[in-house]
Amino acid sequence: MRGRLALGGYFFLHGAVSSSWLSAMTMFISRFASPDSLGAGIMVGLVVLLGVALAPLGMPLGAWLVGRWGARRVAVASAVAAGLVLGGSAFVGSLGVLALAMVGLALANGALLVAMNLLAAGVERESGRLFLPWCHGLLALGGLVGVLLAVQRISAHVPQIEQLLWTAAVSVALAVGLAKSLPDGEIEDIRPRMPQHFAMLAVLAFAAGVAADVVPRSASWRLEIAVGAISLRGEHALALGMAVGGLAGGLVAARIGVRNLLNASAGLTALGLVWLLLVGDTAASLGGFLVTGLGLACVFPVALSLAAARGSARHAIAALSVIGYVGTLSGTQLTAWLSYLLDVRFQLAYVLVVPVVVVVAGTVLSRGSAPAPR
CATH class of the missing domain: 1.20.1250.20 (MFS general substrate transporter like domains)
Incomplete structure (x- = not known):
C-alpha cells in the first residue's frame, strides 16, 4: 500500500507541476522580447512551449532507459531532472539556452510518464486489479490543483521567478522524499512484440x-x-x-x-x-x-x-x-x-x-x- 501511495504521489506531483509552470511564460517573454516586438514575443512563447510539445520524444527514450536501469530508477531520475531543469531555466540569459532547457524538460517529462505508467502496470500484474485509472485520476487532480495554485499566486502578485523556483523546489523535494517508497517490482515483457489489436x-x-x-x-x-x-x-x-x-x-x-x-x-x-x-x-x-x-x-x-x-x-x-x-x-x-x-x-x-x-x-x-x- 505504501508503494502505491508513493506512486500516486508521483502522478499527482507531475500533474500539479505540469499545469502550473507555464504561468511563468510571460516572465520569459518580458526577459527576451521587447514590449513593442510582437514577433519576438511569439518566438519566445514557441520556445517555452517546446517544454510541452517535445515530450513525446522522451517517451521512447524512457522505455529504453527502463530496459537498462528499471522503471523505479528512471522515474526518480526523470522527476529530479525535470525539477532541476525547471528551476535552472529561471536564470538562463539567452534564448538558445532557454530552448535547450525546454528540450531537456520535455525529454525528462516524457521519460517520467513512461516510467510511472510501467510501475503502475507492474502493480496491476502483481495484484490482478486495475490500478492505472486511479493513478491517472491523481494526475488529473494534480493538474486541477496546480492550475488553482497558479491562479492564486498570480492574483496575489507573487513574482513569476519566485513561482517557478517554488514549483521546482517542491517537485524535487517530493520526488526525492517519495523515491524509497516507490514500488520496486519490475514488469517483465511477456511477449517480445506489440500487443494483439x-x-x-x-x-x-x-x-x-x-x-x-x-x-x-x-x-x-x-x-x-x-x-x-x-x-x-x-x-x-x-x-x-x-x-x-x-x-x-x-x-x-x-x-x-x-x-x-x-x-x-x-x-x-x-x-x-x-x-x-x-x-x-x-x-x-x-x-x-x-x-x-x-x-x-x-x-x-x-x-x-x-x-x-x-x-x-x-x-x-x-x-x-x-x-x-x-x-x-x-x-x-x-x-x-x-x-x-x-x-x-x-x-x-x-x-x-x-x-x-x-x-x-x-x-x-x-x-x-x-x-x-x-
Missing part, C-alpha cells in the same frame, strides 16, 4: 487524447459567444470529472469488468457531449463538463493496461503514450480547422465519434487472449 488500442488512445483537449476549448468557445467566457470553469469541471472517474475506475472495474467499464465510459462521454451541445446556460453547462470528464477518465489508462497485459509492456506503453499525447496536442488544431467547416454551435459534434470508438474497442479487445486486470 494494437491498432485498436492506438485509435482508443488517440481519440481519448483529442477529446480531452477539444472538449473544454470547443465548448468554451461556443459558450463564450452564447453567455460569456467560462473557459477556466469548464476546464475545472472537466478535470474534476476525470479525477473522480479515474479514482473510482478500479473499483468499478472490479465489479463490472473492463469491457463494461469502457461501455459505461462511452455512455457518460456521449451524455456529457450532448449536454454541452444542447445546453447554453453557464451553470448547467458545468454539469456537461463534469459528466464528460467522468466518461473520458478511464479510457486512456485502460488502453495502457490492456497493452501492458498483452505484449511488450515497455514498447507498447511508450507507443500508446506518444499516440495519446499527440492526440492531445493536435486536438486544438483539429478543432480550429473544423471551425472553418462547421457552425460554431456544432464544433463539438464530431467528438461524438469518441464514444463509438470506445464501445467498438471494448468489444474487439474483450476477445483478446490475455485478460486485463480487474
